[in-house]
Amino acid sequence: MDRDQGVAIETGHQMSDAPLTLRLLSGKADEMAALQAVLEAAPTYFHTATGLPPGPAEAQSTFTALPAGKIYDDKRVWGLYGYPVHDKAVIGLLLLAEAWQRRGIGRAFALLVEQAIAVWPEIVTLRIGVVEQNVGAQAFWRKLGYVETGEVKHAEVRDVFVMEKPLARN
Numbered sequence: 449m450d451r452d453q454g455v456a457i458e459t460g461h462q463m464s465d466a467p468l469t470l471r472l473l474s475g476k477a478d479e480m481a482a483l484q485a486v487l488e489a490a491p492t493y494f495h496t497a498t499g500l501p502p503g504p505a506e507a508q509s510t511f512t513a514l515p516a517g518k519i520y521d522d523k524r525v526w527g528l529y530g531y532p533v534h535d536k537a538v539i540g541l542l543l544l545a546e547a548w549q550r551r552g553i554g555r556a557f558a559l560l561v562e563q564a565i566a567v568w569p570e571i572v573t574l575r576i577g578v579v580e581q582n583v584g585a586q587a588f589w590r591k592l593g594y595v596e597t598g599e600v601k602h603a604e605v606r607d608v609f610v611m612e613k614p615l616a617r618n
Contacts, residue, residue, distance in 0.1 A: 475511050483507040489545030497579045498605045510541075536612070537565045539576040558592055566617050574615050577601055577608040586611075 473479045484507035487494075494502040503509075514520065515538075539561060544554055565571055576594065578585045586609070594611035601608040 473511075480507045480511070483510060486543065486545050489547065490543050490549075492546060493543055493582070493585075496582045496606075535570055536573040536575045537568070537571045537615075539574060542576075554588065555592065562615065566615060572615055574613045576611050578611055580607045580609055589613075 473483065484504075487502045487506040487510070491501050494500060494506075539558075542554060542558055542561070544557075562574065565574065574594070576589060578589060580600075589611050592613065594613040597610045597612050599610040601610065
């Protein structure tokens with residue numbers, strides 16, 4: 449898969465009768481509506497991260513928010529590469545609707561993200577920020593091999609712990 453959309457990546461993990469598929473989103477209206485529905489179906493995350501329920505424009509924010517120094521050509525909805533340095537890929541958020549959590553699907557998607565990023569030769573480390581109060585997410589990422597770097601991002605509402613993992617290549 450290349451950075452410019454490429455093909456969908458699938459795994460053998462089944463969610464009903466279809467395999468899980470990871471694909472980059474383009475921001476079309478139907479994709480935005482589906483993303484908004486997922487974000488609204490995960491209110492616990494938003495309460496933990498912000499103290500508020502998900503807003504009506506969360507999907508739009510997902511597509512438009514950028515870290516300092518980055519441009520939209522660098523942005524991928526399922527990840528952002530080259531930030532803060534060229535050899536690390538940042539997973540901005542991996543979130544499932546609560547009805548689909550704790551079934552192994554998040555792990556399967558995390559592995560799909562790793563598989564997609566592994567084709568980028570310059571990336572050697574995966575990075576994610578986890579809200580300090582989100583102990584469930586911290587445990588999830590630790591089980592996948594991520595460790596805290598000691599770096600803490602002080603956000604408006606909650607502090608975020610930075611976790612990293614060396615990118616495995618086959």
